Amino acid sequence: MKLPKLAIQLPEWVAEYVDQSPKIFSGIEDRMDFVIELSRKNIEHQTGGPFGAAVFDANGCLVAPGINMVIPSNCSILHAEMVAIALAQKILGRFDISDGGKFDFDLFATTEPCAMCFGAIPWSGVSRLVCGARGEDARAIGFDEGPKLENWISALADRGLGVIRDVRREKAAAVLRDYMKTGGLIYNPGQKT
């Protein structure tokens, strides 16, 4: 059996956009604006679903961006948060972003995590999650965000992970609505197409 290689490569426009962006993003709104723009550009370039994410260090320096790549990669695990986490770990050269609790990093996401990304966060070694739109904003356009703990924020807090919600929520949710309006595919499985 020849087992294929899985190669995950962000589209070229992401590197170009990163190059045009500041080296340091001073406030959390600036960082959220950056990931919301990733989600918007991902629609415009038709390179995936309406979600963006990024890992930043404690000073606001971008470590790794992430975009949703489910459709073009034919891979359901490539949500924006997963891509950002995997890329940050690749760049830092360790599976624990915190390096044994020595460093604090934030994961920014344009929408609150689905059940999978929620479960991935404690494994990743990030210290804090910062979210734009709410899960209900994703559900409003048809995405099934999966079976997640109702008290997911306190479950992360129990593991020392902070959560900040509703940062630029309206702006982030507007991208979701635009995706729906332009006929973007809602890629829940099992749906007859």
Place this chain on the structure above:
Amino acid sequence: MKLPKLAIQLPEWVAEYVDQSPKIFSGIEDRMDFVIELSRKNIEHQTGGPFGAAVFDANGCLVAPGINMVIPSNCSILHAEMVAIALAQKILGRFDISDGGKFDFDLFATTEPCAMCFGAIPWSGVSRLVCGARGEDARAIGFDEGPKLENWISALADRGLGVIRDVRREKAAAVLRDYMKTGGLIYNPGQKT
């Protein structure tokens, strides 16, 4: 910014092991034995944590194997189930393994899913999950399986996903214990090493 490519390639021994295995695995115990052997070989070859998985079609034909690759890949999302799902989707050429509900596929896992893999399953398009060891068997050797719904089996049932537990549980759990006994790394993040 030069963004690295993430390349996920199963080690060579996996393809060799698959080639030595039957084309069709008639019963669910045979399929579980196959994935348990993946988990054991993964320890022996020192190519990752003590977990194996695979996607099988409804006839028991192997679609894609998966092993835990967290440590060698420096990537916390590469649990065995995630690798098997992503590889099956690559091989089938679609992000919805069921192809719009037309086909049934099973995900076999040597241990019940952690919070991340649990959340990944509904997105994947598999119809059924078959587990060997229990989550508590993984916790017993120190893995933090994450914040997962207590009623996770009924949450999957609500989405039309069946779960079969405890298939060769003792045999699967023995691999976990052997990993601990041989000093295998428990890669929860934030741990001082």
